Amino acid sequence: MAEMVIKNGVVYDPKNGVDGERNEICIKDGKIVDNVGAGAKVVDAEGCLVLPGGVDGHTHCAGKINTARIMSPHDMRYAPVAGLSGPEPRTKLLRPQVGYNTPNTHGIGYRYSKLGYTTIAEAAITPMMARHMHEEFESIPILDKLALVLLGSNWQVMQYIQDGDSEMLKSYMAWALLASRGYGVKIVNPGGGSNWTWGKNVSGLDDKVIDFDVTPADILVGLAEANEALNLPHSIHVHCNNLGIPGNITTTLATMKLLEKVKASQDRQVMHLTHMQFHSYTGTSWMDFASGSDQIADYMNSHDHLTFDMGQMIFGPAMTMTADGPTEYRNARMFDAKWSNYDQELEDAGGIVPLSYTPQHFAHATMWSIGLELALLVKDPWKVMFTTDNPNGGAFVNYPEAQVLLMSDKKRQEVIAGFPDMTMDRISLPNIDRELDWGEMTVMTRSMPAKMLGLDVKGHLGAGADADVAIYDVKPDKVDVSVEHEAVKKALSFAKYTIKGGEIVVQDGEIMALPKGKVYWVNAYENGIVQAEKDRLMTDLEERFKKYYSIQLSNYMVEDAYVPRPVEIRPEVA
Amino acid sequence: MPVIKDVVCTFCGCLCDDLEVTVEDNKITKVGKACKLGRAKTMGMFLHERIEKPMIRKNGKDSELEECSYDEAITKAAEILVAAKRPMSYGWCSTSCEAIEKAVVLAEETGSLLDSTANVCHGPSALATQEKGAPSCSLGTAKNYADLIIFWGCNPVHAHPRHQTRYSTMAKGAFTPNGKKDKKMVVVDPRNTDTAKKADLLLQLKPGSDYVLIESLRAIVNGHADILPDEIAGLPKAKVMELADMCKASKFGIIYFGMGITQTRGRYKSGDNVASLLSDLNQTNKFVMIGMRGHYNVTGFGQVAAWEAGFPMAIDFSRGSAYYNPGETGTNDVLMRREVDAFITGAADPGAHFPQESIKHLYKIPAIQVDGYANPTTEFSDVVIPAAIAGVECDGTAYRMDGQPIRMKKLIETTFKTDEEILTEIIAKVRELKGNGGA
Incomplete structure (x- = not known):
């Protein structure tokens, strides 16, 4: 592959201590290198912002989203974000695009690339449905992908925890990642998915799961310990119990404290808490519901074992999709909305409900404020990942809107001015004047997600990194984002260049090439589990498949055909 | 003789994946475990034109x-x-x-x-999903949990022959270890089909009145039985009440529906109403549905x-x-x-x-x-x-x-x-x- 050099850019690369410097970025064979020959293709960044390619560490982009597409032909025609949503005809290069919250696969690939994002992590897939997810992954162009595998209501997991059999738990966790070609472990409403198959839920960390002698707390600690014993690159990735319920901050804080006792196997968090906005509510009902962001931030600022992502809300139509089955049923009944449900045998629940958020409602206005408060009140940006829990809090094409909100107090105040009075004593955002700088923004959208996931080759521009680069038409030393937020938002929406694996895929906001992305997955089974334990696991699984599953064990694992460009990561055996 | 195990049957939407196929000289000579339809399909190239x-x-x-x-x-x-x-x-x-x-x-x-x-089959099911969603589950979940199985406008004995033994009425699961003994089976169909003959309850409704029957069940489930007439969809009210009581008494119910819902009068509105009924029922107990897809x-x-x-x-x-x-x-x-x-x-x-x-x-x-x-x-x-x-x-x-x-x-x-x-x-x-x- 030809060499390339990016000149005259203002580079932010927080991992390598580069903070707005006019460095050259050299690229060879898809990787960042220290220098290139004189014949290298020159990309003139003309004083513009140069960042590592964006990393979305939590997005619902393949799998469940397809049921949402089938449910919502209305979404296919929404076009609230010009150039990044709605129907677009095919071109010589591009396939047709549709949708806003649930675009077709091609739309997802093109639009993330236009935003300067190059890597996405599907946030929730059961092992049994992983084959479907990989089919969609293969259809999403350009981007690199990875998947977080749902294990928080899994029968095998709960059985082995109940038995106190930590070796089996480890073996199964490693096998589940292998079977699904998954990257990390996701836990959604631990235990609640299993109870939801009976139409029930759990109400907190210490409830008993109906069919197993375990609690959500047992599941969290058990999986966290197994995760660290396997030395997986990512920590457990947790969606707490009681999402979206006033007063749920008690459960969230208890979950945070619970994990203090587990030690991380490497230099990263021991637990990532996802879409924190939905879990930071005080009060006892929607009447006295208010932001608890200060309590969460206090805890985060005084502890170092956790990271979280925002789950920022975007006003307008959203599509909620989660393995938290009971939450979706509650949403559907509360808003009289259409409701899809899926209980996956032995593995987890799931639901889908379209919602719409409006600044005219104090509850939504408060939720919108909480996401921003969390990101602004936590001092260390390395603890915070930027997300909207796409498309639960809002569609990813709105990332620039929310990013600019973090960088402009003026823009925030403009929005807050339109809120109903009932909002004001529930939020602290009006009194927070912090504005993120480019370095901090780069951490939250690139460096931190890569570090949190344990993806060494992503999120930075040091030698050896994948040559994923985003260049935006913003002159960091000339622009005042606080005031010129609209112009900056536009620049972040349509990258001047997006370079993926050393190839220019976007230029001046238009797609130029359609390389196929890789899929990262973690193989902790091959070397991480001794043969005797593998045999013990297989004996048990054979029995379980015969009795309880509806497909054969031999037809269960994702075949090589579905992962044509894999990047296999084998953790060091402890 | 080379036997290929765990072969996926490509006839109906059951997609049974446990067939045992014997291949000799590039010819399929035996298909084990399949139903009649699956065997004919798998051996098709040696049987058909x-x-x-x-x-x-x-x-x-x-x-x-x-x-x-x-x-x-x-x-x-x-x-x-x-x-x-x-x-x-x-x-x-x-x-x-x-x-x-x-x-x-x-x-x-x-x-x-x-x-x-x-377009000539379950298309209206997709339209119903777009109206009201699709509360569903995997077939294995139904096997493990369902204690009430309703076949509505479908006839699996002939169209999906292994459905009942692998996934539904006769299947033994985690919470239904005795198979049929742990389950109740209801058939809603104008015809007394071969599936209906084995049902615990058959509601032989008047053709084309599915929507009325679903709506009546919703009325009963929501506590409005008193407003219903004595005859509903050609059935005595007591029989409809009996089905509603069975629905309410179940721990995990499932409706498997076919062309009787999607291609009769009411079409997607009937499917929409099934989803609404399930949304109502889930206030007290788990209830889901799966469309009996053909191809x-x-x-x-x-x-x-x-x-x-x-x-x-x-x-x-x-x-x-x-x-x-x-x-x-x-x-x-x-x-x-x-x-x-x-x-x-x-x-x-x-x-x-x-x-x-x-x-x-x-x-x-x-x-x-x-x-x-x-x-x-x-x-x-x-x-x-x-x-x-x-x-x-x-x-x-x-x-x-x-x-x-x-x-x-x-x-x-x-x-x-x-x-x-x-x-x-x-x-x-x-x-x-x-x-x-x-x-």
Whole structure:
């Protein structure tokens, strides 16, 4: 592959201590290198912002989203974000695009690339449905992908925890990642998915799961310990119990404290808490519901074992999709909305409900404020990942809107001015004047997600990194984002260049090439589990498949055909 | 003798994946564990009339089909599609998802309409989902949990013969260890079918009154039994009350529904109301539904079309972007309006299943068939391209009726091209003829 050099850019690369410097970025064979020959293709960044390619560490982009597409032909025609949503005809290069919250696969690939994002992590897939997810992954162009595998209501997991059999738990966790070609472990409403198959839920960390002698707390600690014993690159990735319920901050804080006792196997968090906005509510009902962001931030600022992502809300139509089955049923009944449900045998629940958020409602206005408060009140940006829990809090094409909100107090105040009075004593955002700088923004959208996931080759521009680069038409030393937020938002929406694996895929906001992305997955089974334990696991699984599953064990694992460009990561055996 | 285990059956939406197939000298000599339908399908190429060679009609519909090469047939097919102003692509449900992806590309490339067999089957189920959602579960969940099974307007004994032993009435699961003894079975059908004969309760309702019955059940479940008349949908009120009581008493109920819901009076509104009933029931106990899909991969068509193009069926690419308006853009909508001027179909048999008005129009326009077997569609096709049988002669992906994808196996070698290969070659030819690389 030809060499390339990016000149005259203002580079932010927080991992390598580069903070707005006019460095050259050299690229060879898809990787960042220290220098290139004189014949290298020159990309003139003309004083513009140069960042590592964006990393979305939590997005619902393949799998469940397809049921949402089938449910919502209305979404296919929404076009609230010009150039990044709605129907677009095919071109010589591009396939047709549709949708806003649930675009077709091609739309997802093109639009993330236009935003300067190059890597996405599907946030929730059961092992049994992983084959479907990989089919969609293969259809999403350009981007690199990875998947977080749902294990928080899994029968095998709960059985082995109940038995106190930590070796089996480890073996199964490693096998589940292998079977699904998954990257990390996701836990959604631990235990609640299993109870939801009976139409029930759990109400907190210490409830008993109906069919197993375990609690959500047992599941969290058990999986966290197994995760660290396997030395997986990512920590457990947790969606707490009681999402979206006033007063749920008690459960969230208890979950945070619970994990203090587990030690991380490497230099990263021991637990990532996802879409924190939905879990930071005080009060006892929607009447006295208010932001608890200060309590969460206090805890985060005084502890170092956790990271979280925002789950920022975007006003307008959203599509909620989660393995938290009971939450979706509650949403559907509360808003009289259409409701899809899926209980996956032995593995987890799931639901889908379209919602719409409006600044005219104090509850939504408060939720919108909480996401921003969390990101602004936590001092260390390395603890915070930027997300909207796409498309639960809002569609990813709105990332620039929310990013600019973090960088402009003026823009925030403009929005807050339109809120109903009932909002004001529930939020602290009006009194927070912090504005993120480019370095901090780069951490939250690139460096931190890569570090949190344990993806060494992503999120930075040091030698050896994948040559994923985003260049935006913003002159960091000339622009005042606080005031010129609209112009900056536009620049972040349509990258001047997006370079993926050393190839220019976007230029001046238009797609130029359609390389196929890789899929990262973690193989902790091959070397991480001794043969005797593998045999013990297989004996048990054979029995379980015969009795309880509806497909054969031999037809269960994702075949090589579905992962044509894999990047296999084998953790060091402890 | 080489026996291939855990073979995926490619007949119905049950997609049983435990077949044992014996292959001798590249011939399938025995199919173990399959039902009658599955065995016939898997051994099909040794039982049925195979299309042996590509064929073209050179002098209009009344002339004979004449054998030709794959290249000639594929070129002719591409010429027809490129010359058409309003081409339609239909079917692609008894083939692999990999082939379906190519069918989507071809439809985009030719500005075509694209639809599946759901147009005359479970299409209204998708519309119902768009109205009210689809509260569902995997077949294994139903096996493990369901203590009340309702077959509504379907007849699995004949259409999905292993459904009851593998997934529903007779299946033993974690919380139903005694199989049938731990479950109640209800059939709602105007006919006393062979499935109905084994039911604990049969509601033989008046044909076409499904919506009324669903609505009445909702009234009872929501505490308004007193407003209902003595006779409901041709049934005594007491019998309807009995079903409502069974629903309320169950811990995990499931409605398996078929054409009796989707293609009778009320159509998608009946499906919409089933979902509403389930939403009501879930306030007290778990209740879900699964559509009894017929073609083994019609579910896969909906999945692939949704992720590739945004919609599960009835897609119109004539604007360059995907447009969807079933009722306007469904296959039989456009055929009955005589709007289509070329037709390509694969892995389906519209000739046997479409209304006469549609067939009459198909007889007037150039038609292309891609299939392994001759069938009524062959009779009016101008280009006939033989294909390998997916799941027997080539591998690929299929989606079970509950949305579970499974990889089909290749069991024997073949000289026939696969659907995927044929579509890929037609796409290449279309691009060549258009001479602009696509757009």
